[in-house]
Amino acid sequence: MHLRPDELIDVAEGKRAESSATHLAECAVCRLHLAELKAMMSAAADVEVPEPSPLFWDHFSARVHDAVAAEGSPRRSFWIWPRLTLPAAAVALAALLLAVALNTGRVEAPAPLIVPDPLSPVASVDLLSDPQSTSDTALTLVAELSSDMDFETAREAGLAARGSAEHAVTHLTGSELRELQRLLQEELARSGA
């Protein structure tokens, strides 16, 4: 039985002594195979790769560096979304707050308190009954504008779809809304708006 390819490779590479393969001594076919394998290994080993100029390596490193720089950080998949969206969201919220703040100037007197139908309002927080909220003119205005808005009206207006950010905002508690307001005011102050 002739030597298998892996056995011939082991012998050709010197990992296995020829003497250990007793079959070789009596098989001319396997000896020929072995001689050809060694000859081809030798021929392949003689093929050189022209060594590039030393200057090439610096140029190459610079090319890779520039290409990598254009890619951004390998972490970017984690951070690209918040990096791009947080400033935009902050600006949008700041603009909203600014619009609300400007509108409050036109409210001459708080409207009478209206207790909304518990099944129809969009906001689950009754801002009008929250003493801290009613002291805030901006929140009072928002509460007034939304207090008589039923679900269908809000839906037709494209507001507060369940699972949306708007939905989440309209379901904040009074203290959460005040914290949001504080954060937005900080953002406005920082941006100089």
Next chain:
Amino acid sequence: MRSAEPGLSDLDERALVEACLGGQSAAFDVIVERHRRSVYLLCYRFVSNHEDASDLSQDVFLRAYRGLRSFRGQSSLATWLYRIGVNVCLNRVSAKKPLSESIADRQFVDETAESAPDRLLKDERGARVRAAIAQLPRKQRATLVLRMYHEMSHQEIADVLGSSVGAVKANFFHALSNLKKMLGGEVL
């Protein structure tokens, strides 16, 4: 020359990868500097010309950078880069016939050590062997290149190619046998 930040060049592979992921892009420059030659030589063995080898090497590093988070350190960085390199090169040689550089285009070999006729003969013989290697089936070619020119163990080659040691040895055997068929006695 683009030099690495002090201290980075002393870091081991794992620490360099961590530094890259931590936002220190200079750490990747160190990785490139350490492995650029072996990656280039690997690519050259597949495409046999400087321009393509240079472009492919850049592609290898770019892909490595993009996939750095997936490097788990289970193999060496060199083996991981070889794996990327083999994939890039095999895809490339599938899409485009390899172009061999003419002997006249090979400007970088030190020709002072041999006489001109000896060098010419060796170059011609080398060109024939390279052309024959370029005709080998993909896995046979990859196995021969990694084994002959990068001194990788059978196990390492199996890791790179996603095969077994037995399959690597069989591929190597068939690669050499096919070379013999293609070259006949001309290089013996």
